[in-house]
Amino acid sequence: MWICACVPDGSLKHRHTSTPAVRDDNWIVDLPQNQNIDSAGLDAAYEMLHSPDAFHNALALLVARNNRLVFETYTRTEADRDRLHHIQSSTKSFTSLVMGILQGRGYFTDLNATMASYWPEPFENEPQKSAITLRHLLTMRSGIDFNNDDFSVEMYVDGPKNPVSYILSKPMYAAPGQQFYYRDADPHLLSALITHVTGKTISMWASKQLFAPLGIQSYFWGEDAAGNTMGASGLFLKPRDLLKAGQLLLDNGVANGRQVVPKEWIAQATTKQSEAKSIGFDFGYYYWMVPEYGAISTWGHGGNFIFVAREHNVVMLLLSMPDTDDKRIGSKLPDFLPVVDVILKACR
Template sequence: MNDLDQTWLERAAVVVSERLPDVTSLLVSRRGHLAFERYFGIRKDEPQDTQSVTKSLVSLVLGVAVERGVLSVDQPILQNWSYAASVVNDPRWHQVTVGHLLTMTSGLPSEMTDPVYDDAWFLNADPLQFTLEQTLQSEPGEAFHYSNAGTHLLGALLAHTVKQSLDDFAQQVLLTPLGIPRRPWGKDAQGRVWGSGTLHLTPREMLRIGQLVLQEGSWQGKSVLPAAWISQMTCLRSEGYTFMEGLPGYGWLWWLPGPDETPGFYATGYGGQYIAVFPALDLVVVMTGQVSDHPNHRHVIAELARHMSASEAAQLK
């Protein structure tokens, strides 16, 4: 019994189909069961470009490396990485830790507010070297600057540390245990897998990721991710950019809603890619959208969570 208001969901699907033409899927899981599933212009088995949802998955697999003791959140990123240490010019790079990259507080500039820098980084013949050569805009830990380059750097550090490519490690410790086959995942000009985005997953596979997080790292009775990491990953760590998703809080590469919304956490990506997890409701919601600039549709998820919260509160009276 999933206790979902199917009538409300059907109405929401109609609203999506009639008023939100850029949405491509809406899936809802309640108490571990797929309770609602609609597609708009795509097949259910068609992998979607998750964009920056990829970042949140990088955080998940990093948790495995931390549990194994090969990395720590407080570790300086240049420690035991001679290549990176030989490239930096700004001495403050020696203060940048894994935690700073997880919270977007390394001091790197943000591509969101500087499209010229964004192109210069993304199109560079060696985006990793380009990133390490940057002069930091603020002291490490001082300010939030949403950084694609920083997460790509984190993915490269993880790959260097575990001595596997990022996609191989993620496949081994996260995707294969969830029954997800190898999917397209882009690489930079040097052949490094983009830590910042481009992993393709079907909406149902995205739902599995969310369910794994909801279940504190457990899948079909087996521990895939450390529960302690998920708990720490979804704590408020810094204040993010509300203009991006209307989500003011940031954890370790996961977004948190404000006090007026239902408590939970989100993995988000450009174009309306979402994995939303609401532990108190035992609820996971996935939405995908066209990878283009169009009106935000996260309000559909927020309204669903709010509707469910109100329904449960009414039942307790």
């Protein structure tokens, strides 16, 4: 470097092992063939991940079948295994799980109830929005016009002291319930409502009722200026812990022999509740439907997916850098499906 006076260029990806590490974290590690997965398929997925033309921002790919971790690889550094990673909008799916837990405890049993019926004060000056129901919030149909780029800047940087009133002061693009429009405001309103009604934030609920039963000890979940957990993004977890959340869905809400999330909620959340034609996938309660694989997926910006293929009893995680632009190959759910395809075809 000193001779040519150049800063050395580095490699984005390194060919680390794909054999899962044995750790004391509730994951049982196994060989793919023991779980009836053809290793050649996983090798093909590995090569796709390491393609020079795609998945530049990928950090990790993990695969579990039959509740056994069979594939685990990190493209940058194996230290990523023990780091907390921001999963962007995959956070919404955890908000959904907490909502399910709360419903199982007797909260929010009627999803057709309006948010205003629980919390009238913020709606006093917003009568048009008082018709927004919990179901609208869960299915991105509140009608509030607050796009996600503005949401990130205004909620994280500007930090309004009364986030709920701030969100509700935004204009409407449609009457409540009329139209799907994917945005962060809806899950965030739901998060604030949970705090208001239960006296605990989503993060507090998740810590004891979701993460603890899954054996997740380390996480970070951001808050707004009023202390509400960010309902749409801001959750950081370790890769193997993220995969546990996928396994929880596959097991219909059961983890370590305990019903953590009601089975009925999992069923509702992971079936079509909204048609999202503009995006190309139908939407449950903060989950995306991928019917060609009998699967559902979370979808976080940059390429962060927890993919649950029920028919194959497979859970996958693609973890990527969270703040890259969406033009990269590998950052959208359709980009990930070819990898999914080779893995599922390898399942006997």
